[in-house]
Amino acid sequence: xxxxxxxxxxxxxxxxxxxxxxxxxxxxxxxxxxxxxxxxxxxxxxxxxxxxxxxxxxxxxxxxxxxxxxxxxxxxxxxxxxxxxxxxxxxxxxxxxxxxxxxxxxxxx
Amino acid sequence: xxxxxxxxxxxxxxxxxxxxxxxxxxxxxxxxxxxxxxxxxxxxxxxxxxxxxxxxxxxxxxxxxxxxxxxxxxxxxxxxxxxxxxxxxxxxxxxxxxxxxxxxxxxxx
Amino acid sequence: xxxxxxxxxxxxxxxxxxxxxxxxxxxxxxxxxxxxxxxxxxxxxxxxxxxxxxxxxxxxxxxxxxxxxxxxxxxxxxxxxxxxxxxxxxxxxxxxxxxxxxxxxxxxx
Ligand code: NI
Ligand code: NI
Ligand code: NI
Numbered sequence: 001x002x003x004x005x006x007x008x009x010x011x012x013x014x015x016x017x018x019x020x021x022x023x024x025x026x027x028x029x030x031x032x033x034x035x036x037x038x039x040x041x042x043x044x045x046x047x048x049x050x051x052x053x054x055x056x057x058x059x060x061x062x063x064x065x066x067x068x069x070x071x072x073x074x075x076x077x078x079x080x081x082x083x084x085x086x087x088x089x090x091x092x093x094x095x096x097x098x099x100x101x102x103x104x105x106x107x108x109x
Numbered sequence: 110x111x112x113x114x115x116x117x118x119x120x121x122x123x124x125x126x127x128x129x130x131x132x133x134x135x136x137x138x139x140x141x142x143x144x145x146x147x148x149x150x151x152x153x154x155x156x157x158x159x160x161x162x163x164x165x166x167x168x169x170x171x172x173x174x175x176x177x178x179x180x181x182x183x184x185x186x187x188x189x190x191x192x193x194x195x196x197x198x199x200x201x202x203x204x205x206x207x208x209x210x211x212x213x214x215x216x217x218x
Numbered sequence: 219x220x221x222x223x224x225x226x227x228x229x230x231x232x233x234x235x236x237x238x239x240x241x242x243x244x245x246x247x248x249x250x251x252x253x254x255x256x257x258x259x260x261x262x263x264x265x266x267x268x269x270x271x272x273x274x275x276x277x278x279x280x281x282x283x284x285x286x287x288x289x290x291x292x293x294x295x296x297x298x299x300x301x302x303x304x305x306x307x308x309x310x311x312x313x314x315x316x317x318x319x320x321x322x323x324x325x326x327x
Contacts, residue, residue, distance in 0.1 A: 003210065137261060
């Protein structure tokens with residue numbers, strides 16, 4: 001067994017939790033902030049058989065990879081401009097930081 | 110030293126924290142959800158001497174094991190029935206998922 | 219790589235987070251309570267290169283060591299006294315409990 005500690009952005013955490021549930025993987029969610037990723041992230045603790053570690057990492061990669069997303073810019077607050085037009089901008093979202101930890105014992109009561 | 114990560118149901122977490130305190134075991138509590146157990150659980154981080162790991166696991170087992178509990182069913186919302194009788198049902202409560210992790214260094218400042 | 223798990227008092231956590239940021243160290247914050255330290259603490263998860271572990275521990279020590287602090291006592295609620303004088307008292311604040319954990323794999327997507 002390994003303990004997979006995965007820190008992902010909040011916007012991806014519901015989808016990842018659903019992905020774990022579909023595969024019958026039991027994941028515990030902790031609310032976390034800052035640091036590895038921008039503010040507002042989720043730390044998953046997942047107990048995984050050694051043979052399933054690769055699949056678990058793959059699942060996280062599929063659901064949480066860093067990707068570019070087009071958003072509308074916020075309206076300008078420059079009142080010297082005559083319009084409040086917004087325009088599309090690319091922002092980077094998602095991303096996961098993962099630690100795979102060795103385990104001495106795994107128990108369930 | 111080992112780091113014991115124990116995920117238990119909220120309803121057992123106060124009793125387990127008291128059990129740790131009585132034995133002089135210092136445990137840090139993190140609020141967690143879902144996954145290993147039903148929604149609403151607590152993740153304990155406990156630093157334990159190698160010789161005390163078995164006692165710590167025993168303490169968790171005593172306070173958090175899965176057990177059957179008799180509850181009164183919620184009153185029926187079936188308005189075709191003439192009564193709102195409740196009746197006893199058995200539900201499974203408790204349970205703990207535990208990872209015992211090796212430690213390279215343990216420090217206190 | 220190592221995973222440094224550091225539990226510090228809330229009053230030191232902003233300063234430590236700033237210290238990590240200045241050194242370019244990415245730390246994830248989890249809200250925690252009780253146990254190792256008095257109620258209200260913060261658990262940091264920090265992924266650190268083997269060569270940077272000592273520096274990271276030093277940074278935590280500088281920002282979070284247990285120290286004595288002079289505070290004004292709360293006013294007396296003993297109404298038999300004719301004054302509500304407060305007086306300086308020494309209290310111990312701060313402190314950190316740290317686990318340095320080995321890692322099998324560290325990944326970022
Ligand atoms: Ni294993
Ligand atoms: Ni040891
Ligand atoms: Ni390493």
